[in-house]
Amino acid sequence: xxxxxxxxxxxxxxxxxxxxxxxxxxxxxxxxxxxxxxxxxxxxxxxxxxxxxxxxxxxxxxxxxxxxxxxxxxxxxxxxxxxxxxxxxxxxxxxxxxxxxxxxxxxxxxxxxxxxxxxxxxxxxxxxxxxxxxxxxxxxxxxxxxxxxxxxxxxxxxxxxxxxxxxxxxxxxxxxxxxxxxxxxxxxxxxxxxxxxxxxxxxxxxxxxxxxxxxxxxxxxxxxxxxxxxxxxxxxxxxxxxxxxxxxxxxxxxxxxxxxxxxxxxxxxxxxxxxxxxxxxxxxxxxxxxxxxxxxxxxxxxxxxxxxxxxxxxxxxxxx
Numbered sequence: 442x443x444x445x446x447x448x449x450x451x452x453x454x455x456x457x458x459x460x461x462x463x464x465x466x467x468x469x470x471x472x473x474x475x476x477x478x479x480x481x482x483x484x485x486x487x488x489x490x491x492x493x494x495x496x497x498x499x500x501x502x503x504x505x506x507x508x509x510x511x512x513x514x515x516x517x518x519x520x521x522x523x524x525x526x527x528x529x530x531x532x533x534x535x536x537x538x539x540x541x542x543x544x545x546x547x548x549x550x551x552x553x554x555x556x557x558x559x560x561x562x563x564x565x566x567x568x569x570x571x572x573x574x575x576x577x578x579x580x581x582x583x584x585x586x587x588x589x590x591x592x593x594x595x596x597x598x599x600x601x602x603x604x605x606x607x608x609x610x611x612x613x614x615x616x617x618x619x620x621x622x623x624x625x626x627x628x629x630x631x632x633x634x635x636x637x638x639x640x641x642x643x644x645x646x647x648x649x650x651x652x653x654x655x656x657x658x659x660x661x662x663x664x665x666x667x668x669x670x671x672x673x674x675x676x677x678x679x680x681x682x683x684x685x686x687x688x689x690x691x692x693x694x695x696x697x698x699x700x701x702x703x704x705x706x707x708x709x710x711x712x713x714x715x716x717x718x719x720x721x722x723x724x725x726x727x728x729x730x731x732x733x734x735x736x737x738x739x740x741x742x743x744x745x746x747x748x749x750x751x752x753x754x755x756x757x758x759x760x761x
Contacts, residue, residue, distance in 0.1 A: 442463075442464050442465070442466055442467055442513045442514070442684055443466075443467060443468040443469075443470070443511055443512045443513050443514075444460060444468070444469055444513065444514045444515070444516070444571075444681065445469075445471075445472060445474070445508075445509045445512040445514070445515040445516070445547070445551070445554075446460075446468070446471050446472070446515075446516045446518065447472045447518060447519050447543055448469070448472075448473060448517070448518035448519030448520070448560075448742055449471055449472075449473035449475065449479045449482050450518060450519075451668055451670040452460035452518045452559060452670055452677075453471065453473075453516070453518040453519070454482050454669075454672055454680060455670050455671060455673075455674030455675075456516055456518070456674050456677050456678060456681075457469060457471055457482070457486065458486075459674055459675060459677075459678035460498070460678065460681070461489065461494075461495050461496075461498055461677065462489075462493060462495045462541040463502075464496070464498075464678070464681070464682070464685070465477045465496055465620065465685065466496065466498045466602070466683050467498065467499060468498065468499045468500075468501065469498050469500055469501070470501040470503060470508050470509055470512065471483055471500070471501070471502050471503070471527060472503050472504065472505075472506065472508065472509065472598070473502075473504060473519070474504055474519075475504070476502065476503070476504040476663065477754070479502035479503060479504065480502040481526060482502065483500045483501070483502035484502075486500055486538040487500055490723075494622060496607055499751050506546040506549065506550055506635065506758045507550055507679045509547060509550050509554075509723070510550045510551065510553040511550075511551060511552050512547075512550075512554045513526065513551075513553075513554060513555070513684075514554060514556075514681055514684060514685075515547050515551060515555075515556050515557070516556075516557045516559060516569050516677055516681070517540060517543055517544070517547075517553045517557070517558050517559060517560055517566075518559045518560060519533070519543060519560060519568075520535070520539050520540065520560030520561070520566070521535045521536055521539070522538035522561075522668070522706050523561075525653065526656050526690075529562065529644040529746065530746065530749050530750065531755075532561065532562065532619075533562050533565045533566075533749075533750045534750050534753050535748055536560045536561065536565075536566050537565060537569040537750050537754060537756060538561070538754055538756070539560070539567075540560055540567075540569060540570050541569050541570055541573045541574070541756060542576050544556060544570040544576070544581075545573070545574060546726060548574050548575060550574065552575070553574075554580070554582060555582065555684055555719040556570065556574070556576060556581050556582065556676060557582050557583075557584060557680055557681065557736060558570060558581065558582065558583045558584065559673065559677055561585055561616075561617075562615075562616070562617065562645075562746070563583040563585065563616055563695070564583045564585060564615050564616055564695045564708040564709065564710075564743060565708070565743070565746055565747060565750060566583070566639055567581055567582070567695060567696075567706070567708050568697060568743075568747055568758075569590070569696070569747075569750070569757075569758075570753075571696075571697040571760065572697070572706075572756070572757045572758060572759055573756055573757050573758045574708065576697055577719075578697040578699065578720070578760070579696065579718060579719040579720045579721065580718075580719040580720075581694070581696065581697065581719075582680065582694050582696060582715075582720050583616070583617050583694060583695035583696070583710070583720060584616070584673065584676055584677055584680060584694065584695075585693055585695030585709075585710035586611070586612040586613055586614065586615075586616050586620055586657055586693040586694075586695070586710035587671050587676040587677075587679060587680060587692055587693055587694060587710075588616070588673050588676040589612035589616060589655055589656075589659075589693075589710075590610065590611055590612045590619055590693050591605075591672060591675070591676060592612075592654075592655045592659070592672070593608075593610050593611075593612050593655050594606070594608040594609075594656045594736075596651065596654050596655065596658070597610070597629065597634070597646060597651065600643070600646065601629055601637065601638070601641070602642055603629065603630065603741065604697045607627045607629065607630045608627075608628075608629055609624075609626070609627065609631075610622065610627035610628070611623065611626050611693045611712060612633075612652070612655055612693060612710070613693055613709070613710050613711055613712075613736070614710060614735075614736060614739040615695075615710070615739055615742070615743050616623055616695070617656075618656060618712065619739045619742050619743065620655075620656070620710070620738070620739070621652065621732065621753075622648050622650070622652045622655070623648075623726070623728060623729075623732050624648035624649060625629050626726065627646070627648070627651075627715055634646050644651040656746075675757065679692065680692060680694060680715060683715040683716065684715060684716065684717060684719065685717075687716045687717035688715065688716060689714050689715070689716040689721065690714070690715055691713065691714055691715075691759055692708040692712075692713060692715050692717075693711065693712060693713070694710060694713050694715060694720060695708045695710040696708060696710075696713065696720040696723070697760070698711075698723075701723045701725070702733070702736060703727075703730075704736070704737070704740050704752075705723075705735070705743055705759070706745070706760075707740045708743070708761055709736070709739065709743065711724070711741060712724040712726060752761070
């Protein structure tokens with residue numbers, strides 16, 4: 442399988458690291474407009490092949506989109522980071538323009554690829570890529586709430602002193618501040634969360650407090666190191682693995698909705714079957730009335746941002 446990573450920043454390089462040490466990739470292309478930076482990272486990675494038991498992947502540093510010809514998966518991490526004094530709309534405008542420009546270049550050389558959008562705000566950027574290119578909605582995937590869900594699993598696991606992989610649950614909606622956690626979907630070691638806590642004499646988990654902790658986790662990391670790298674890189678690798686080996690895993694990625702849960706033309710994270718064809722199906726969960734109302738409110742908030750960005754940039758909001 443041939444995979445391209447666009448952007449040789451900390452997240453792009455982190456994704457490459459996971460692919461080289463844990464993945465099964467025949468060719469890995471790292472593309473950055475700063476060719477020397479891409480070359481430096483690839484030259485550095487090449488030395489690891491002599492020291493690890495990872496696959497001997499063919500590594501290509503480049504600033505030329507022609508190097509992506511025939512790519513199966515392309516990860517888009519390139520874009521601006523929010524700066525002091527910038528608003529969310531400012532960042533959405535800048536990165537939506539960049540994301541669409543990149544996606545159009547990729548489409549020329551890899552029209553059958555699946556795109557994984559990481560550049561923030563990833564759901565808004567994915568929306569404009571889906572509506573301004575010919576890629577089907579199933580093959581434009583925002584990394585969405587996979588990282589938020591991983592944070593939820595880790596926080597709960599820490600509370601109950603278990604391996605995070607024994608915790609199940611979802612963070613859904615928009616990656617960032619507009620998300621929610623259906624408590625009915627949280628389980629610990631296969632048991633309902635309340636039952637597990639009661640039988641082990643642990644204080645019950647408050648869904649609202651848990652969600653606040655999940656949101657705060659990213660801010661705390663950013664406050665200390667001015668970016669988040671390891672968790673999001675692992676999240677992207679998780680999505681890639683599901684596509685590569687056709688896992689048909691259910692992941693909270695975000696895609697452009699077409700009527701699911703009564704929502705249309707908005708990119709939101711929902712439990713989604715991910716396999717070789719990208720986002721293959723969105724599962725229908727019996728959300729409560731309150732949860733459904735929350736999801737609809739989040740959709741309205743995301744749509745407001747999309748409309749503002751479309752007005753500023755002239756990018757199409759809806760798929761032609």
